Amino acid sequence: xxxxxxxxxxxxxxxxxxxxxxxxxxxxxxxxxxxxxxxxxxxxxxxxxxxxxxxxxxxxxxxxxxxxxxxxxxxxxxxxxxxxxxxxxxxxxxxxxxxxxxxxxxxxxxxxxxxxxxxxxxxxxxxxxxxxxxxxxxxxxxxxxxxxxxxxxxxxxxxxxxxxxxxxxxxxxxxxxxxxxxxxxxxxxxxxxxxxxxxxxxxxxxxxxxxxxxxxxxxxxxxxxxxxxxxxxxxxxxxxxxxxxxxxxxxxxxxxxxxxxxxxxxxxxxxxxxxxxxxxxxxxxxxxxxxxxxxxxxxxxxxxxxxxxxxxxxxxxxxxxxxxxxxxxxxxxxxxxxxxxxxxxxxxxxxxxxxxxxxxxxxxxxxxxxxxxxxxxxxxxxxxxxxxxxxxxxxxxxxxxxxxx
Amino acid sequence: xxxxxxxxxxxxxxxxxxxxxxxxxxxxxxxxxxxxxxxxxxxxxxxxxxxxxxxxxxxxxxxxxxxxxxxxxxxxxxxxxxxxxxxxxxxxxxxxxxxxxxxxxxxxxxxxxxxxxxxxxxxxxxxxxxxxxxxxxxxxxxxxxxxxxxxxxxxxxxxxxxxxxxxxxxxxxxxxxxxxxxxxxxxxxxxxxxxxxxxxxxxxxxxxxxxxxxxxxxxxxxxxxxxxxxxxxxxxxxxxxxxxxxxxxxxxxxxxxxxxxxxxxxxxxxxxxxxxxxxxxxxxxxxxxxxxxxxxxxxxxxxxxxxxxxxx
Numbered sequence: 001x002x003x004x005x006x007x008x009x010x011x012x013x014x015x016x017x018x019x020x021x022x023x024x025x026x027x028x029x030x031x032x033x034x035x036x037x038x039x040x041x042x043x044x045x046x047x048x049x050x051x052x053x054x055x056x057x058x059x060x061x062x063x064x065x066x067x068x069x070x071x072x073x074x075x076x077x078x079x080x081x082x083x084x085x086x087x088x089x090x091x092x093x094x095x096x097x098x099x100x101x102x103x104x105x106x107x108x109x110x111x112x113x114x115x116x117x118x119x120x121x122x123x124x125x126x127x128x129x130x131x132x133x134x135x136x137x138x139x140x141x142x143x144x145x146x147x148x149x150x151x152x153x154x155x156x157x158x159x160x161x162x163x164x165x166x167x168x169x170x171x172x173x174x175x176x177x178x179x180x181x182x183x184x185x186x187x188x189x190x191x192x193x194x195x196x197x198x199x200x201x202x203x204x205x206x207x208x209x210x211x212x213x214x215x216x217x218x219x220x221x222x223x224x225x226x227x228x229x230x231x232x233x234x235x236x237x238x239x240x241x242x243x244x245x246x247x248x249x250x251x252x253x254x255x256x257x258x259x260x261x262x263x264x265x266x267x268x269x270x271x272x273x274x275x276x277x278x279x280x281x282x283x284x285x286x287x288x289x290x291x292x293x294x295x296x297x298x299x300x301x302x303x304x305x306x307x308x309x310x311x312x313x314x315x316x317x318x319x320x321x322x323x324x325x326x327x328x329x330x331x332x333x334x335x336x337x338x339x340x341x342x343x344x345x346x347x348x349x350x351x352x353x354x355x356x357x358x359x360x361x362x363x364x365x366x367x368x369x370x371x372x373x374x375x376x377x378x379x380x381x382x383x384x385x386x387x388x389x390x391x392x393x394x395x396x397x398x399x400x401x402x403x404x405x
Numbered sequence: 406x407x408x409x410x411x412x413x414x415x416x417x418x419x420x421x422x423x424x425x426x427x428x429x430x431x432x433x434x435x436x437x438x439x440x441x442x443x444x445x446x447x448x449x450x451x452x453x454x455x456x457x458x459x460x461x462x463x464x465x466x467x468x469x470x471x472x473x474x475x476x477x478x479x480x481x482x483x484x485x486x487x488x489x490x491x492x493x494x495x496x497x498x499x500x501x502x503x504x505x506x507x508x509x510x511x512x513x514x515x516x517x518x519x520x521x522x523x524x525x526x527x528x529x530x531x532x533x534x535x536x537x538x539x540x541x542x543x544x545x546x547x548x549x550x551x552x553x554x555x556x557x558x559x560x561x562x563x564x565x566x567x568x569x570x571x572x573x574x575x576x577x578x579x580x581x582x583x584x585x586x587x588x589x590x591x592x593x594x595x596x597x598x599x600x601x602x603x604x605x606x607x608x609x610x611x612x613x614x615x616x617x618x619x620x621x622x623x624x625x626x627x628x629x630x631x632x633x634x635x636x637x638x639x640x641x642x643x644x645x646x647x648x649x650x651x652x653x654x655x656x657x658x659x660x661x662x663x664x665x666x667x668x669x670x671x672x673x674x675x676x677x678x679x680x681x682x683x684x685x686x687x688x689x690x691x692x693x694x695x696x697x698x699x700x701x702x703x704x705x706x707x708x709x710x711x712x713x714x715x716x717x
Contacts, residue, residue: 014612125441
């Protein structure tokens with residue numbers, strides 16, 4: 001059998017979101033792979049410029065359905081550092097609490113997806129059933145299963161009661177027991193081990209060179225975690241132990257995430273035990289002083305970076321988001337090439353991708369010729385005018401008053 | 406003539422096979438769901454699925470060979486139906502027993518796999534072709550162990566006929582225990598034949614979408630689904646006929662015993678599919694040749710030694 005190109009996406013059962021991978025196959029082996037981004041561009045950064053700082057929290061929270069709290073935390077922290085606000089300790093602890101609960105639900109989701117990709121549906125069903133425990137808990141604490149709306153500039157919006165603290169601790173015991181079982185299954189079940197071990201290898205050097213992040217990098221033996229290296233929220237007062245593994249393959253990534261689950265249970269117990277008394281927010285100004293700020297947050301999938309520039313009004317001049325998946329995508333072709341087609345879904349799933357969080361640009365590709373170009377705002381406008389002119393409609397006569405057009 | 410036609414078409418022939426297949430699909434799905442902490446489908450779900458599929462539009466790809474594309478599912482279904490006629494249901498005798506029906510059943514059961522390959526190949530779709538190649542690769546890996554595992558018990562009984570096997574083991578019930586390694590091989594090979602986890606490689610959804618059946622829809626897909634279901638029924642019945650060959654004399658008791666045995670085999674198959682992950686094609690082939698083939702060879706050796714030692 002000769003070489004064939006197999007399209008893996010943009011629509012494919014293994015992908016939760018559209019993204020295109022072209023695989024050059026030699027038999028069952030992948031000789032070369034190419035990734036094309038840009039199927040999920042939602043124009044969020046641009047939209048931020050026309051909304052106030054407060055409105056943007058809720059917009060940016062919707063970048064991702066899984067790590068929503070990480071994105072909103074990252075954004076409010078950059079705004080708080082611009083405004084010079086120090087948030088109360090209780091607020092910092094509550095942000096960390098929700099952040100860790102979110103990590104738990106994200107990692108349990110990953111375990112299930114990993115099971116699904118290798119055809120182990122039982123693992124998927126078990127993991128997602130237990131994920132309900134933490135989802136219910138999040139609903140209990142914040143009112144929502146995802147997109148919690150917990151953060152605000154200057155603190156958090158909801159306090160938690162001592163009874164809720166009890167429920168959190170109880171759920172942690174339940175989840176810890178279940179996670180031990182998953183650890184046993186993932187490290188001892190033969191068919192699962194056979195499908196995870198030794199595939200999608202990313203060496204320590206390649207991981208660092210290609211800028212991989214989060215559990216992917218930690219599975220290659222690099223102890224890098226924003227929670228410890230550049231503490232935010234309550235993490236400066238907590239003892240964060242970074243979980244690493246040296247397998248550098250998909251198995252290692254599963255092990256790291258299971259260890260991080262255990263670490264999160266421990267951190268949550270510590271947070272609940274040491275939860276300080278006091279107010280949960282301070283008053284923040286509506287207009288943020290001019291300046292620019294970058295903030296980093298350890299999202300479940302890796303380092304999340306937000307950049308905010310303000311011009312002294314109530315709306316930001318520029319907001320830039322770098323989701324962790326973007327950092328890991330550079331390494332993905334490196335992991336896929338040389339492996340089997342059968343391993344492609346699990347290798348992609350092992351970076352726990354979130355493509356819609358990643359896309360910040362659109363590239364236009366002509367379907368017939370494959371010719372592509374990036375188009376700027378002026379160019380896109382001109383293209384539209386020319387296209388309509390061909391149809392007999394002259395758009396030049398329509399006046400647009402906005403200055404940025 | 407009339408009675409013979411009734412036997413062939415209604416009971417224990419095609420209509421019974423249809424009902425049994427749907428019932429076994431339900432049992433399989435329900436057990437699978439319960440083992441995964443799910444509720445599972447209601448009893449009529451397989452039938453409802455079949456009716457829904459049959460009433461949907463059937464799309465044939467422009468580049469596919471229309472006649473072959475339409476004919477293939479019918480061939481698959483016909484082959485499993487034909488195989489079922491030679492399997493004992495109510496008693497030790499099947500509908501049309503003859504010396505060598507075990508071989509014929511096995512022969513008929515290779516046809517569905519070939520049709521899966523042809524279906525993929527003639528669909529002129531990338532994923533279907535990949536699925537077809539995988540189906541064929543897998544076929545060469547599990548087919549030989551499956552044959553050898555089923556021939557071991559027959560060797561011990563000294564006959565190639567299913568009723569002969571049943572008669573022999575009814576006379577020597579303890580000897581069925583000798584065939585346990587063969588049962589182990591047969592169960593794994595059946596998962597390969599039916600393309601179920603851990604060997605659902607030819608239609609691994611997350612890798613190659615629908616696999617060999619990617620381009621199939623509507624009533625042609627329904628026919629394929631029916632063929633796969635009835636293949637499950639025939640395989641379960643064959644395994645129970647060879648490895649659990651106990652038949653009460655009363656035909657009603659015989660039917661009850663048959664259903665219990667078949668359900669037991671399906672339970673084992675479902676358990677395997679619950680507890681395991683899908684293997685990669687290379688892992689599958691090496692597992693079949695390094696584990697299943699030697700075990701089935703050992704089974705034949707054991708059977709020959711027992712036969713020599715007991716002078717049966």
